[in-house]
């Protein structure tokens with residue numbers, strides 16, 4: 655098939671953050687110049703949105719590769735994958751039989767995604783871009799909200815920038831789940847895997863800096879639990895201000911792409927006991943990082959609740 659050469663159109667969604675991209679058929683192979691334009695737009699805007707992509711599972715994964723190494727989604731013993739491609743993370747509220755999930759703990763796990771978070775911040779191997787393709791949207795308002803963690807950092811008072819310079823946070827997947835109501839205790843969390851992450855991250859793709867927290871962030875190294883959480887909560891609330899937030903709505907075929915290294919996000923509320931939502935996600939590893947191919951499975955296997963975490967983000 656001949657490469658596609660068409661102008662890329664960039665339509666900003668706000669002054670500093672988010673853009674809708676169009677003019678290129680991304681279900682077809684792309685030439686290197688177009689790929690470079692798409693990467694540059696992603697680095698510039700942090701979130702990009704494509705409408706009516708025509709992508710299926712295979713072409714979703716194929717397109718994702720322009721951003722780098724596509725991670726394998728976690729697999730769980732006795733829980734066969736729903737999708738044809740092992741790189742697709744399950745962001746649906748439906749089970750393998752196509753029914754809406756009614757397991758209350760699994761629903762609480764999904765509810766954790768309605769808190770502001772950064773995908774994979776609980777992993778030492780960070781994720782960069784995430785490409786979320788809508789296969790079926792509920793017939794109600796069910797957006798994704800994205801926050802601009804670079805502008806939020808830029809706008810911090812200098813005293814706060816000085817205070818957080820060089821700080822490290824400990825991130826734990828089940829901490830956000832506990833905050834969303836999942837039944838677990840601080841003591842149980844202590845036995846779960848944690849990742850150490852800088853509070854201020856250098857976003858190498860843009861040369862800017864970003865706040866790297868969200869609700870997987872459990873503690874600040876070197877601070878008491880109370881002091882650390884107060885700081886995390888303050889910075890998360892700062893970043894979640896309306897002036898840093900955009901909202902993306904979906905119809906089947908639409909795709910949002912966000913860079914976890916310069917954004918945080920949360921799923922919008924909707925009645926997930928009534929309406930189906932079929933969203934599938936690929937995840938790109940941070941550039942230049944070496945890791946085992948299947949480290950998501952390894953991490954979730956370390957949790958006794960791995961099966962319930964099969965919607966792991």
Ligand SMILES: [Fe+2]
Nearest residue numbers: 767771773967
């Ligand atoms: Fe997420």
